[in-house]
Amino acid sequence: MSQRIQFSQHGGPEVLEQIETQIPAPAAGEVRVRNHAIGLNFIDTYFRSGLYAPPSLPSGLGTEGAGVIEALGEGVDQWQIGDRVAYATGPLGAYAEHHVLPAQHLVKLPEAISFEQAAAVMLKGLTTQYLLRQVYPLQAGETILFHAAAGGVGSIACQWAKALGAKLIGVVGSEEKAERAKALGAWETIDRTREDVVQRVLELTDGQKCPVVYDSVGKSSWEISLDCVAPRGLLVSFGNASGAVTGVNLGVLAQKGSLFVTRPILAGYADTAPRLQAMAAELFEMIESGRIKVEIGQRFALGEAAEAQRLLAEGRTTGSTILLP
The missing domain is CATH 3.90.180.10 (Medium-chain alcohol dehydrogenases, catalytic domain)
Structure with a gap:
């Protein structure tokens, strides 16, 4: 049995x-x-x-x-x-x-x-692989934003991004998680409970924002993430921790800088x-x-x-x- x-x-x-x-x-x-x-x-x-x-x-x-x-x-x-x-x-x-x-x-x-x-x-690591190596092939020197940076996928992403020579800004929910993300390799962190995420991204990137934003939180962070993407940049929405993103207005992508958005899943990349x-x-x-x-x-x-x-x-x-x- x-x-x-x-x-x-x-x-x-x-x-x-x-x-x-x-x-x-x-x-x-x-x-x-x-x-x-x-x-x-x-x-x-x-x-x-x-x-x-x-x-x-x-x-x-x-x-x-x-x-x-x-x-x-x-x-x-x-x-x-x-x-x-x-x-x-x-x-x-x-x-x-x-x-x-x-x-x-x-x-x-x-x-x-x-x-x-x-x-x-396996799941978190393969997810990180397709996010950083396939959805957006991350290059050394790039500055990216990653939500839930102290979580399961985020903790691997911090390490992988550092190994690639990229600067990962990790969004976290507490001082303790900020310390954890930094220890894992995050370049900088933003505590969303006491800091304005968009404003801090602007400060950290000298107003340039990020070429790619990775968001596994979903509903509650969607608008924030869009405001952190550089013109013609990419928002990768890969989770729904706060609820599913609904009612997406494609016109907003034009208004915020001709942005791209994707909603990938592991099965779509590890499909053979x-x-x-x-x-x-x-x-x-x-x-x-x-x-x-x-x-x-x-x-x-x-x-x-x-x-x-x-x-x-x-x-x-x-x-x-x-x-x-």
């Missing part, structure tokens, strides 16, 4: 329940991974709350984990039983002792990176196995070289998933949070 977390209705963390099921068998083209560690991410709360709709209810939760291949479906010849693997895309259901997913969503995990490190960094492998290889190289350090701020047992999500939603976590089956 196998333990898994599921939900039968949308709502708060309390709708999550731990159940016992038969160990799933992989179909053709699939593999079964025995998870050693599972990643917790803000997007998981979107599926639970109903902001994003799962295929059906009841539904499993989570798309990120790391472990060992336990069984292969028909036609899977690129993997072997016993291989160390990690994943960040594919069907919901990673909050479980065993997870079955299509083989193309797996990446080989180097021996130098632990299961816990991989589960803590070769692209996923290349992204993961770059991420793993950054970790193995020491330019990115993986910080696991919290560890919870699988059955404590509801509490872990509650703390994440309340902004009471630092670094990455993982579940241990």
Whole structure:
């Protein structure tokens, strides 16, 4: 038998329940991974709350984990039983002792990176890779703005931007988080609870603003972000922590300087196995070289998933949070 977390209705963390099921068998083209560690991410709360709709209810939760291949479906010849693997895309259901997913969503995990490190960094690290290396290929010397710079993705972005020679201005929600972002490599920080973000960006950039702004907060920061983008610059909206951005007026983009806006997701960039492998290889190289350090701020047992999500939603976590089956 196998333990898994599921939900039968949308709502708060309390709708999550731990159940016992038969160990799933992989179909053709699939593999079964025995998870050693599972990643917790803000997007998981979107599926639970109903902001994003799962295929059906009841539904499993989570798309990120790391472990060992336990069984292969028909036609899977690129993997072997016993291989160390990690994943960040594919069907919901990673909050479980065993997870079955299509083989193309797996990446080989180097021996130098632990299961816990991989589960803590795969989704956030691959997200950072496509944000800084694909959506807007960041160049040395550029000054950028990154919201939630002390959060899961932000903490990796601070390190990656510094490694690229870029100057990252991190927007944070407290003095403590400002110190954390600076320690991770942010060039400067702005505490949105006591500073005017737009005014500080103007001061820090000598009135030039930023060629790219990365915003995972969403609704409450949308207008602020637009006012921080330089003419003909890009606003990358990649999250909804404060709610979804709605009612976008395209005319505003013209008024504020012929701006560009994009709403990317990881699946749109890691959309083939070769692209996923290349992204993961770059991420793993950054970790193995020491330019990115993986910080696991919290560890919870699988059955404590509801509490872990509650703390994440309340902004009471630092670094990455993982579940241990």
